Amino acid sequence: MSSAVKRIGLIFGSRSVEREVSVMTASKVYEVLLRLQDQFETVPIFLTAEGTWLAGEAVRDLLSVDTEIRRLADLSAHVAPAEKAKIDAEKLRLSRERYAPQLQNLDRGQQAKGAQPLFLAPDPSVGSLVSGQERRAWLGRQLHPTIDVAFPVIHGTHGEDGSIQGLCELADLPYVGAGVVASAVGMDKIVSKLVFRGAGLPVVEGIAFTRRQILEDEAAVLKALESRLQYPVVVKPAVAGSSIGIAMASDAAGALVALRTAMRFSQRVLVERAVENRLEVQVGVLGNHTLNVSECEELVRSGSIVSYQEKYSENTQPGSADLAPSIIPARLPHLLAEEVRRLAREAFEAIDSRGISRVDVLIDATKMEPFVNEINTMPGSLSFALWEASGIKPTELVCRLVELALEAHREKRVTQFESKEGRALVDRRHLVTPGK
Numbered sequence: 194m195s196s197a198v199k200r201i202g203l204i205f206g207s208r209s210v211e212r213e214v215s216v217m218t219a220s221k222v223y224e225v226l227l228r229l230q231d232q233f234e235t236v237p238i239f240l241t242a243e244g245t246w247l248a249g250e251a252v253r254d255l256l257s258v259d260t261e262i263r264r265l266a267d268l269s270a271h272v273a274p275a276e277k278a279k280i281d282a283e284k285l286r287l288s289r290e291r292y293a294p295q296l297q298n299l300d301r302g303q304q305a306k307g308a309q310p311l312f313l314a315p316d317p318s319v320g321s322l323v324s325g326q327e328r329r330a331w332l333g334r335q336l337h338p339t340i341d342v343a344f345p346v347i348h349g350t351h352g353e354d355g356s357i358q359g360l361c362e363l364a365d366l367p368y369v370g371a372g373v374v375a376s377a378v379g380m381d382k383i384v385s386k387l388v389f390r391g392a393g394l395p396v397v398e399g400i401a402f403t404r405r406q407i408l409e410d411e412a413a414v415l416k417a418l419e420s421r422l423q424y425p426v427v428v429k430p431a432v433a434g435s436s437i438g439i440a441m442a443s444d445a446a447g448a449l450v451a452l453r454t455a456m457r458f459s460q461r462v463l464v465e466r467a468v469e470n471r472l473e474v475q476v477g478v479l480g481n482h483t484l485n486v487s488e489c490e491e492l493v494r495s496g497s498i499v500s501y502q503e504k505y506s507e508n509t510q511p512g513s514a515d516l517a518p519s520i521i522p523a524r525l526p527h528l529l530a531e532e533v534r535r536l537a538r539e540a541f542e543a544i545d546s547r548g549i550s551r552v553d554v555l556i557d558a559t560k561m562e563p564f565v566n567e568i569n570t571m572p573g574s575l576s577f578a579l580w581e582a583s584g585i586k587p588t589e590l591v592c593r594l595v596e597l598a599l600e601a602h603r604e605k606r607v608t609q610f611e612s613k614e615g616r617a618l619v620d621r622r623h624l625v626t627p628g629k
């Protein structure tokens with residue numbers, strides 16, 4: 194292994210309703226990193242539902258099994274019925290006998306077989322991953338080798354929301370993707386709407402409520418909602434993802450059920466006017482300064498909202514995207530597609546994102562009017578299919594993301610974190626000889 198090989202900490206899972214989605218993204222990225230072994234050595238690190246950090250054979254096995262299940266799913270979509278049945282049976286066997294038990298094993302945390310606790314210390318002088326036994330004795334220095342770059346592929350809370358990013362900032366470790374502020378803003382649908390509006394981007398009208406307001410006075414919440422919006426409305430947890438906890442409501446009774454559901458997942462809830470007759474388009478943005486903007490991808494949905502199942506159940510349409518069935522490029526008039534791409538770029542800039550993001554745009558199909566819906570700072574599967582359709586292969590995308598992480602880290606080095614005012618204060622207060 195040459196010294197130029199970078200060690201990548203591929204961090205996934207975590208305390209999030211989207212952690213199973215994170216396993217999928219991680220296995221796809223892992224597969225790509227394995228193809229780039231001349232450049233990268235990968236340490237997969239799984240964060241359990243309880244928040245324990247684990248590495249080791251069992252973690253690698255979870256990703257490998259997921260990769261194999263995906264390979265079989267792809268194969269099954271392209272063979273004759275007789276062979277398909279055999280492949281599907283094998284896929285089911287792997288899911289039941291390998292994937293689910295391995296996930297359960299890992300969720301035992303410190304007791305998991307084939308995995309060792311291994312976490313990132315916030316102290317740059319430790320400069321390394323620390324194993325469980327050493328938790329109490331970081332300075333014992335019997336530490337594991339350093340990682341050069343963290344590659345978090347966590348979706349949602351405790352990962353895509355600025356928390357892991359904050360840890361990497363403290364550790365002074367380069368990391369892939371958006372920084373603390375962009376991650377936190379992107380994760381919060383209420384705050385990001387304010388930022389988008391502030392940047393002059395079109396957003397759907399909405400109103401926000403806290404869980405406490407709903408618990409204390411549902412009637413007042415409904416009254417406020419109805420004074421601002423007409424039914425149907427869409428009710429969403431401020432902080433969640435993958436359509437979890439989101440519902441459309443067409444009357445007060447439906448809104449109440451939806452509010453009660455949404456507030457289970459988040460302390461605040463956003464209620465928006467429903468754009469009923471709409472197209473849903475996603476656009477990827479890549480870069481730190483010079484930005485690549487992908488093609489527009491059109492989501493195909495069957496119900497009133499694009500559901501979790503539509504986003505993640507294996508789709509067998511040839512040429513479709515990683516997740517929800519989709520059409521690339523979206524069937525939009527050229528000028529509208531260009532406008533949507535411009536909005537995506539501006540949304541990315543508005544939250545000060547970097548690395549990679551995917552912007553969701555809702556288009557009112559009656560007026561052909563676009564609205565920025567949300568930004569995902571860690572797009573599911575990194576939107577590999579969308580980038581590939583836009584001329585960037587998965588291996589190129591992964592290399593580029595690591596380069597961008599290193600570039601952002603280098604640029605931060607230029608920032609000054611001490612002041613002459615502070616030093617002068619110490620001089621005046623503490624170094625001046627008494628009596629002089």
Ligand SMILES: Nc1ncnc2c1ncn2[C@@H]1O[C@H](COP(=O)(O)OP(=O)(O)O)[C@@H](O)[C@H]1O
Pocket residue numbers: 397427429433434435436437439465466467468469471473494497498499500553555566567
């Ligand atoms: N204002 C809206 N009008 C109509 N449908 C919406 C609206 N907001 C969200 N949806 C539907 O709900 C889905 C999920 O909402 P979104 O805000 O993208 O959250 P998530 O983070 O879960 O993807 C969208 O893909 C869309 O189908």
Ligand SMILES: [Mg+2]
Pocket residue numbers: 435553567
């Ligand atoms: Mg979305």
